[in-house]
Amino acid sequence: MSRSVVSKPLVLALGVAFSGSAYANSVMDWSQSSLSCHAPQNAATRYAVPAAKGSGGETLPENATRLTADRATGQTNALHRAEGDVIVERNNETLNADWVEYDQRTEEVVAGDDFTLTRADGQTVKGKHLRYNLAKKVGNAQESAFEAVHEGRRLQGVSGELSLEDKNHSRMKNVKFNTCAAGDHSWYIQAAELKNNQTTGIGVAKHAKLVFGGVPILYTPWADFPTRGNRKSGLLVPTLKVGSDGTELALPYYLNLAPNYDATLTPSVITARGAALGGELRYLQAQYSGSLNGRYLPHDRRSPYNNRYEIKWQHRHQINPQWRGGIDLNQVSDDDYYRDFYGRYDIAANTHLNRRAWLAHQSQPVWGEPVRTQIVVQKYQTLTDSAGKKDKPYALLPEISSQWHKNHGKARYDFTAQLTRFDHSRKQSGTRAVVYPSVKWDWGNRWAHVRPKVGVHATQYWLKKHSGSQERRETRVLPMVNVDSGVVFERELTLNRQRYVQTLEPRLFYNYIATQSQNHLPNFDSGSTDFSYDQLFRENIYSGNDRINSSNSLAFGLQTRVLNAHNGAEKFRAGIGQKHYFNTDDVLLNGSLEKTPRKRSDIAAFAGGQIHKNWFVDSHVHYNESAKQTQNWAAGVRYNPQAGKVFSARFKYGRNEEIYTGYYEKLKQIDLAMQYPLNPNLYAVARLNYNIAPRTPLEQTIGLEYKNGCGCWGASLVAQRYITGLNQYKNAVYFTLQLKDLSSLGSDTYEKLRLGIPGYHKTNNVNTR
Known part of the structure; x- marks a missing residue:
């Protein structure tokens, strides 16, 4: 040395x-x-x-x-x-x-x-x-x-x-x-x-x-x-929430088990309900990864149910280069669990809890392309709504589907096949096989296209006994032909000394499907899709494979877009479209045939984008041509001059909307929201989602967010009242204290505010003083 x-x-x-x-x-x-x-x-x-x-x-x-x-x-x-x-x-x-x-x-x-x-x-x-x-x-x-x-x-x-x-x-x-x-x-x-x-x-x-x-x-x-x-094992920052259930205090403990394993145990107390224990286990390996979440409440003083729990397990596994699989498991103890412990958006999104396992395989190339096959087993836990109603979907026990496609010159060859066993405790069960080969040509360039398609949709049913009917077989074969075409015209445009490109895009879609009554067939998985501009250019207006509409029609649409001349970013888009029928055949969702005198479909229109420096709009309209009245429409406007400063207003109207399972009514809703800086460090947030008919506030939110000038800490206080069911509400107050690069105390309100306030920005990201 x-x-x-x-x-x-x-x-x-x-x-x-x-x-x-x-x-x-x-x-x-x-x-x-x-x-x-x-x-x-x-x-x-x-x-x-x-x-x-x-x-x-x-x-x-x-x-x-x-x-x-x-x-x-x-x-x-x-x-x-x-x-x-x-x-x-x-x-x-x-x-x-x-x-x-x-x-x-x-x-x-x-x-x-x-x-x-x-x-x-x-x-x-x-x-x-x-x-x-x-x-x-x-x-x-x-x-x-x-x-x-x-x-x-x-x-x-x-x-x-x-x-x-x-x-x-x-x-x-x-x-x-x-x-x-x-x-x-x-x-x-x-x-x-x-x-x-x-x-x-x-x-x-x-x-x-x-x-x-x-x-x-x-x-x-x-x-x-x-x-x-x-990562380090030890206590995490406790979370605190005050609301309709009193005060909820949770004290999580983190366990760093290994570089690729960890867990969190979260004991908690809800003063109005009792003690609970939650936990999460996460794992990561080269071939697989996943997480297991759970929560258990042995004695709930506010519910007739005891031993209340929830389990969530997600797993993904790459078995080898050809095989992979996964599991998605969700389970709760009772129908009221989400209404008692979750917010408004979680309640709406978890009517049917998914329980699904799948296995996928990719074969060696066949004519230059692999065949992709997937096996799925799926069964839902369906929770009743606040009115005590439920509509449980069919279980897939199992579903086997295969897909293959090949591009050859101007043509694309597609082949899909599916074999599904549908099971239900109160509805007709059975097995369905679907085969759908098709070929589609694409003749076009950057300013025009013509895309003809030819296919055959073949369906075979093996149906079990139900309500006195015997076992039977049913077959449906429908040829399907359509041609999609369009042209794109462009012109230069100058707005507020900025260069743009405006397009004009007319589009024609011809669709032919043979007429065939289908009321003798069960409906395992089909449903109506929302009528919209995009739906005009679909070959089938129904989802699933049990219902295929009859069609001999020509859809016309006209769309315009305004694009930034330098980078192509879209600034504004608007369009209107309608379908013309050459026959009167109509297949309803129940499978029956109906002859209707109308020649034209309803009108769908939309417009949205930036209309001025700080102004944004978003709207769509569905006009019922037969009844000569508006079926539904929505329009929203947002003023957003800077990050963290936004005002928005939106109105939604529906003539016949499903309010809850099986119950339809006219819908009129107004949604007002804002995020506004009271000074460089203090922001106010608010939202009112109000149902006009019947007069019912759906969600009310108000709060304050603060971040100090150096960016070292921030705090938010947000109060919320939201609907959980028919004439049922919950209140909650969330307080969060964020310490830079350390942790947060309280309950994070970011996701609730992001979903409720269009254009919302985290205060931490907008204060740059």
Whole structure:
């Protein structure tokens, strides 16, 4: 090991030393903590722990030391005294100080009155007095400040006593630290002792408390935590929610089981209901991955049900290059579970809980392309709605489907086949086989296209006994022919001195499907699709394979788009379309044939996009041609001049909409929402979703969001009242305190606000002062 002073033993360096005393006085004292930001971003460097500056000399050999100073005394291979802008460099570590005593024999330095040490791992320490061994990386400092940055995470703090035990271990006493911008002490963690292990990336704090705005709000006698953003077993921040069920407090505990396994156990208490235990297990391997979630409430004081639970399991498995599979399992204990424990959107989306297992296979190429086959077993848990009604779908036990396609010149050949066994406890069960070969040609370019298609849809049923009917077989074979064609005209357009391209896109779609009564066939999986502009150009207006509409029609549509001339981004789109019938045959959803005198379909129109610098619109209309009246329409407008400032209003009308299972009524709804900055740091949010007929508020939301000027913390308080069923409501108040790069206290409201307020932005992302 070389312990000589290389290059010039003592180099006279001209420069300005760091003004350590002024820095120390402003940074060491964190006692005057407040919620405001004391470090404007343009002046943050005044308060940051400055990295030590090097001498600018040649790169040193390994384990060699260079000392540079204004003045120095001492003997070679002995003790040196250096004063005035002292710089000591060794193995990517740099020390600056007013004066240094350096023992060349032991590689130990003593530095004062102010020093700055930047270690090889990027950590910087600044203080009054330092004793440090350059070779062993061992030392201690008094009244120091420190700073470290790892993968974008910044840690800063002050310590009464700092012990550097080696290059990977350190210990601090009377320490205060946070993850804020330089100079921001609006919150910090204060501990009697803090140990840091760089090898494991784990820190241990004793008698630690979280101080927010100068007020301690949390305390723990002992805590360990990751220091580099790595995973670590231990308690997570508790969550708190107040609402119709009283106060809900959850205390999650994280278990880092292995690099590719982890788990979270979450005991909780709901004051109006009782105690619950939740948990999540996550796993990740090269061939498979998944998660298992669950929650159990043994005694619910507000429900006739006990032993209430939910289970969610998702698993994906790549067995080999040809085979892969998965499981999606969802189960709850009772019909009221989602209404009691979830929000409005979750209730609507979880009427039918999916329980599905699948296995997929990709074969070797057949005529140059593989055959993709999938086997599915699926059975739903259907929950009753608030009126006590349910309509349970058929179970697939199983469904086997195969697909193959081949592009050859201008033609595309498609072949799909499906074999499904449908099972139901109260409806007719049976097996259905579907074969649908087709060929489609594509003759076109960037401004026009003609795409004729020919196919045959063949269906075979094997039906079981039901309600006195005997087992039977049914067959349906329908030829299908259609031609899709369109032209795109373009012209240059200038709006507000900006260059755009406007298109005019007429489109014709001829569709022929032979007429065939289907009321002798069961309906396992078909349903009506919403009438829209896009539906005009589909060959079948029904979903599924049990109902195929009769058609001898020509659909006409006219669409225009406004595109940015430089990048092609769409600014605005509008269109209108209708279908002309050449026969009067009509296949209803129940499978029966109906002769209708109409020659034209309903009219579908839409318009949406940016109409001015800060104004956006979105609308669609369905006009019933037979009844000469509007079937449904919706229109919305949004004013969004900047991120975090948005007002929106939307009206929705439906002449005959399904309100809940089996119950249809006229629908009139208005939806008002906003996010507005009251000042650069405080934002108001609100939403009113109101049903006009009958007069019922569906959702009411109001709240405030705040983020301090340095971006170190943010808080939100949101109150919500929402409908859970017929004449049933729930109230909830959510409070969230976000600490930068550390954690959040409370319940995150982002997803609720994003879904309810069009154009909503996280306050953390819009405040850049």
